[in-house]
Amino acid sequence: MPELPEVETFRRRIDAGALNRTVAEIRPGNDITHVELPDAAARARFEGHQFTQTRRHGKYIFVGSASGPWLNLHMGMSGSVRVYDTEDGDPDYARLVVIFEGDRRMAFRDPRKFGWVRVIDDPDAEIARLELGPDALEIDASQFADRIEGRGAVKSALIDQAKVAGIGNLWADETLYQTGIHPDTRAGDLSGKQRGDLHRTFGRILKAVCDVDAHYAELPDPWLIHRRKTGHECGRCGGTIESRKVGGRTSFYCPDHQERAT
DNA sequence: TTCCGTGTTGATAT
DNA sequence: TATATCAACACGGA
Numbered sequence: 001m002p003e004l005p006e007v008e009t010f011r012r013r014i015d016a017g018a019l020n021r022t023v024a025e026i027r028p029g030n031d032i033t034h035v036e037l038p039d040a041a042a043r044a045r046f047e048g049h050q051f052t053q054t055r056r057h058g059k060y061i062f063v064g065s066a067s068g069p070w071l072n073l074h075m076g077m078s079g080s081v082r083v084y085d086t087e088d089g090d091p092d093y094a095r096l097v098v099i100f101e102g103d104r105r106m107a108f109r110d111p112r113k114f115g116w117v118r119v120i121d122d123p124d125a126e127i128a129r130l131e132l133g134p135d136a137l138e139i140d141a142s143q144f145a146d147r148i149e150g151r152g153a154v155k156s157a158l159i160d161q162a163k164v165a166g167i168g169n170l171w172a173d174e175t176l177y178q179t180g181i182h183p184d185t186r187a188g189d190l191s192g193k194q195r196g197d198l199h200r201t202f203g204r205i206l207k208a209v210c211d212v213d214a215h216y217a218e219l220p221d222p223w224l225i226h227r228r229k230t231g232h233e234c235g236r237c238g239g240t241i242e243s244r245k246v247g248g249r250t251s252f253y254c255p256d257h258q259e260r261a262t
Numbered sequence: 263t264t265c266c267g268t269g270t271t272g273a274t275a276t
Numbered sequence: 277t278a279t280a281t282c283a284a285c286a287c288g289g290a
Contacts, residue, residue, distance in 0.1 A: 152279075
């Protein structure tokens with residue numbers, strides 16, 4: 001369920017188990033119709049070489065090889081990365097399998113097939129081409145304040161990857177809940193203090209979720225993530241959680257402590 | 263069985 | 277032109 005923290009967790013798995021091993025082969029996995037994957041020539045560029053570094057920008061992972069090219073992974077709605085030993089067998093929904101010399105493998109899994117894998121030569125050029133804003137864990141307060149503007153809802157602005165890269169539906173809701181801002185508030189109407197609150201809060205939230213490797217059960221009890229259902233009790237006040245569509249996305253919020261837009 | 267969805271894109275509307 | 281909305285993508289799970 002990949003937003004920035006899940007993607008960061010996948011990146012760390014690659015760092016921990018897939019770097020500095022020679023690639024024997026990269027193979028397409030199971031049931032790959034409708035999945036965008038590198039062709040044979042692109043895959044062959046990695047054979048005999050090692051991956052030496054990873055980067056993450058927003059929800060995108062880059063895995064760089066000593067020979068120059070990078071794998072660029074996007075998880076879509078249901079993608080994940082697994083590093084495992086050959087004897088354990090390829091996981092279900094493995095769409096691309098990297099086979100290292102020895103007994104190690106790395107798979108890109110994607111049950112719903114919204115993700116993809118590409119081979120690129122320059123991550124910075126790719127980030128520009130994808131029109132991604134600064135990464136959510138790197139953007140500073142003044143940059144953020146400048147980028148959150150417009151007539152649309154703050155909820156929509158937070159999940160706009162061109163403004164800030166990495167915040168998705170769940171953590172946008174969590175950020176608004178923890179700052180007491182209603183999701184319908186117009187982005188351009190936010191005060192300087194509110195912009196600062198939002199920046200500080202999503203930074204803290206995303207870091208905390210990364211720190212528990214995106215295991216939601218380990219997050220603090222009052223958080224909205226544990227009560228994303230209409231009628232549940234708010235964890236911060238006596239309110240009752242409600243939901244509504246904002247910018248086409250379901251948004252959960254507490255009408256009691258998240259002030260209605262004026 | 264029917265509905266929903268953690269993401270992104272492209273067409274359409276304002 | 278800029279901005280906003282919404283269906284579509286494919287599939288598993290509630």
